[in-house]
Amino acid sequence: MKYSRKKITKAGNILLTSKSEEEINDALNLINDWRTNHLQPLKVMKRRLVKLLEKSKISPILISQRLKRLTSIVYKLDLNPQMGLGGMQDVGGYRAVLKDVKDLYKLKAILENTNYYNRFEKCNDYVENPKPSGYRSIHYIYKYSSKVPEYDQLKVELQIRTKLQHNWATAVETAGIITKTSLKSSQGPDEWLIFFRVVSSLFAIKENLPVLDEHKDNTMQELMVECYNLCVKLNVIDTLKALRVTTEHLEKQKFPGDYYLIHINTEKKGVTINVFSKSKYELATQKYLEIERKIDDSKSAVVLVSATSFKDLKKAYPSYFLDTSEFLNALEKINTNCIKLELIKTNG
Template sequence: MDWIQLLYTRGEVDRAGKKLAVTGWVGNGRGEPDTRHALAVLNNWRAAHSFPLNTMQMGLRQRARNIEPEAIVSQRLKRAPATIAKLRRFPEMKLSRMQDIAGCRAILGSPVAVRELWSAHHRSKMKHQLIREVDYIQWPKASGYRGVHLVYRYRSDRNDTYNGLRIEIQLRSKLQHAWATAVETAGAIKDQALKSSEGNADWLRFFALAGSWLAIKERSPVVPETPSDPVELRDSLVGLANDLNVVGTLDDYRTFISYAPERLPSYCHYFLLERRPDTRSMAVRGFRKSELTGAARFYEEREEEIRGIDGAEVVLVAMDSVASLRAAYPNYLFDTDLFIEELDLATRRQVHLPGHPLHRLSRIPRRPRA
């Protein structure tokens, strides 16, 4: 297949990023000509990451399934509105150096499996350069987010076209993924950037507590500024969940999607997921592996069409099977079953967490500098 080529220099990419950080998100048919050009540069820069992303994803899948055959592996290109929002939050950031324009993710059963996969990457002989790694399991984010992030600079001796592009790999357990799914779902429902620690303070506090609750279940350090005692933590978590009607909010939206992945052709490799909370609808369009250029173009068109609609999102992802879509992207289906199940367990009076070291932990270890 023909992969999308880079059409602009990194200097042009960075200038486009600075322009979009000032103007904000606009569609292709809106704004001044230089703004429309900047968006075209961004779209090409994003789409050109597809080749190195696919290469990294294949290696991740092989290593993940050597450890856990049922591991879920997926890849995605970052949404243009999310990219521009990040540039606006961090004015000094250069678009050409943004680390998560393209990313792939592995979801495994436990933190132990996550660490085995992390070690497998260290032992591998791939030529790509590991330029950053952060252990958000040992040192959780204040938001409650946990997982392992690895950022590689792509390198190939046979084809240097894409050398230097950055690809982010995320490693998560199922519970860590359930938490992230719930945050994104609640953020979409409330039309707030909860995932970026922006929005209602009570909801942000709830998810920090929920992150600690799941961390305790996985025998991992708790989130900063949350109780380390399981009983105190549970009482705070359940009280806030009731005040916010968390289960009712998540469950209401979970039930409106009628989505049957088996109806999509089995040959599909790329999937465009479009979620519309305003109309309580979900659309999925599949593309063959050879149809990347068309899929990327359609991605840009749909981003423009839904611009300004509260909570509406579209993303282009790749999966090795149609059936894996629900497991890999439950947030786009408002599928928070596992998170709700864990929250329900927290409401029960007797919670058995035998011999957990966090019963005696007053604070998490000091996080090393990245």
């Protein structure tokens, strides 16, 4: 690696504790350079994943990659101070969203039984053992080997999840904007946290997966009633629908490029996109840092991602367009079924 783990951790600590503007700027530039170095491993690993999926005849809903946002890096360091920035394993991340659990487990078996991914370091299965928040996905950490010092030994994270799990995660991130908290890290208003845990277990039942421990004694009908009541109390459906960003003006553009810098203003519900070719990746990451330094985290967000078209971009990162339409479709079906069940019970 170009930078030692110790040096990166020191830069992260400066970011968290220093009051010197010069020190912070130097740390930011170093961190951004280190973060940028993850683009090459990500590109190679994602390409290998695509080939593996094609060979295995698995058709993913989408494949995407991103560089972790500075705000997310700082937040994670605050939550895990003992980890240190040098120990962070998901600064570079790529993701495959699969049609269903069958495809998910097929890919899981292939990933864990092939020498194709011989740099494998660790697996966290949050599908069989979901996080307390209700989050479900399978995470793999890989260490990249290269003759180029900048890329050698860098770690990247692969996430694989089903479409339903992806819809849930998107809604949690978007709702976090409403509450101005990190709901996905179990931080925020209790009722919103309870709501997403209940929906997680209902989605799990639909996919024949384990419900959360707290719901093991609940029937599906009881969870549906709780989901419906919380939906009404929190006005979930109307609130999430009202958040959506208008993108018609963007959809008319072709957006030829490889890297997309998405800057969303959550207050004005507007989004700006800058497009960069592969050869301009350094300019893209410089612009990324420039915007990160200026924005007010409570009113806007920025992320650098890779996609082949605007359509794929929106599909891969719906939370950055405040688009929870697929989650809402699933939620409305649950609520409709709940009402039918209650009517049947009432009319006995």
